[in-house]
Amino acid sequence: MRGISVQRFFDEKKDEFQLEALTESLASARPITVSDVNRPGLALAGFTGNFLADRIQILGETEMLFLETLEERERIRAIDRLFDHDLPCVIVAKGLEFPSYLVERGTRAGVPILRTPFSTTPFIHQLTEYLERVFAPRTHIHGSLVDVYGVGLLLTGESGIGKSECALDLVERGHRLVADDLVIVTRRRSELTGEASERLRDHMEIRGIGIIDVGRMFGIRAVARRKEISVEVRLKEWAGDVDYDRLGLEEKMTTVLGMKIPVVTIPIIPGKNITVLVEVVAMNHLLRVHGIRPAALLNDSLIHAMKRPEGSGE
Amino acid sequence: MTEQTVLVRNKLGIHVRPAERIAQTANRFVSKIALKNGECRVNAKSILGILALEAGLGTEVTVVADGPDEREASSAVAALFDAGFGEELGET
Structure with a gap:
């Protein structure tokens, strides 16, 4: 299957999406291979059935607010649930603040984490459009x-x-x-x-x-x-x-x-x-x-x- | 249909001069001749197409010929590659 590396995605789109790399390394074991993206709210909350790990995971305001409501231990467990899967990349939208454990855990799992100042929904639209173009027949x-x-x-x-x-x-x-x-x-x-x-x-x-x-x-x-x-x-x-x-x-x-x-x-x-x-x-x-x-x-x-x-x- | 893989052996890769030689050679045959470099597949009778391969030194190119004179066509094109298009060879 055709895929693009997170590094290539970052190089091509960092200016347009004003992407910022939160993890030091952008080397991901898993390339991006699909044009759909996923908001992992349910996985964070505990339901990981049907979790679409092959997609770019987008953390928006809802996900972040949810994580904030959790106690430290619960929050770590929620984030772990995400990284138990082999993810291509996680993107924090809207320039939101993030728990430091997110980057720590991403680094450990070898999953690049990026951040964009764009609002979540418009960002998802633009990202999907770009990915559709990349993966088009x-x-x-x-x-x-x-x-x-x-x-x-x-x-x-x-x-x-x-x-x-x-x-x-x-x-x-x-x-x-x-x-x-x-x-x-x-x-x-x-x-x-x-x-x-x-x-x-x-x-x-x-x-x-x-x-x-x-x-x-x-x-x-x-x-x-x-x-x-x-x-x-x-x-x-x-x-x-x-x-x-x-x-x-x-x-x-x-x-x-x-x-x-x-x-x-x-x-x-x-x-x-x-x-x-x-x-x-x-x-x-x-x-x-x-x-x-x-x-x-x-x-x-x-x-x-x-x-x-x-x-x-x- | 015949298919054979050749190697770009000249130092500069397939720039405009080798592309011209390939297209000229390919045009002597009636068979359809294509060159493939990974996902990129182009018509060997078109100079611009060949340039789009961006095949530098050491690139493996597949010559695909289809038609009544495909064998002759394929070996004529392959011979150009083997001779490094008459240019200085590089290390492969």
Whole structure:
């Protein structure tokens, strides 16, 4: 199972969450492997059935107030109950004061303890969002991702078919490049998001010219960090025996990370302006989102007209 | 489908020049060729993809080829790795 170390979590998020390490060591025997977190109130109170030890444990005001109501011996026993389990990490929220035994026991158990000034509930939301992103299903796709009129278009096709050239042409027409050649796709709930690998961001390889930096060349308007993928546009060398969609009555779908998205196959013929076609794909998608399907509307009106009984025409 | 594991042997790792050589070689074949470094799997015909591997000296890379000329493709790519892309070799 994929997991991240507490040290990595701390390094990545210490500024945003203003994390403070209460234990000297951040080396945890157990990595963080799930995006859910747990408030261990019941475990502190004595019920450890179904205790979710694999999650980050969040101590908020309720837990701390409860610990304060206990006598020293009881408090130690309550904290021990927590650390009897193999925990990845404990985080004290709201910048709360904590019993010194907490850190002592955490150190002994090799469980890092952190503190954030953030209020408990908003902190849990943000933390979960971050962890969901970290643990989201992920794949690499060979293609280019461009934001065209706000629609994320994933251009795919064989090497050398002209994905990058098409993406560059789109950028030149005012659209925004997200990733070229390699798109890292993650799925969170029902949303597919694409982005470039961090190092390659804004770069493209154009055959005959080389590697270019689109951000520097075209400016900030020409690039975007990440984008939801709405439609896959497959560029395919024209083959006479393939039946391309001529009507657009049905939407063809493809599956990426278990999510269905529409796919449009565009035959490539030398001299054809692919960029305009790709823009039309984006606009067509927007119309569909607004419930407008030109082929279906045309067909309905045609069928309606043909139904008129003879002699009743104008 | 053929799979073989190769080692990055040149001192500088897979920087842009080795990436170009790999992509050029891969493009001579019709088979699909992928390179894998851990979770990262990229198309060997794409220079930027290869760079994303960030495969430094000593990295194990798996060459996965699939298609009619997969054997030739796989050994041609592996040969580049073995020769350290014609660059100075490092200690592995």
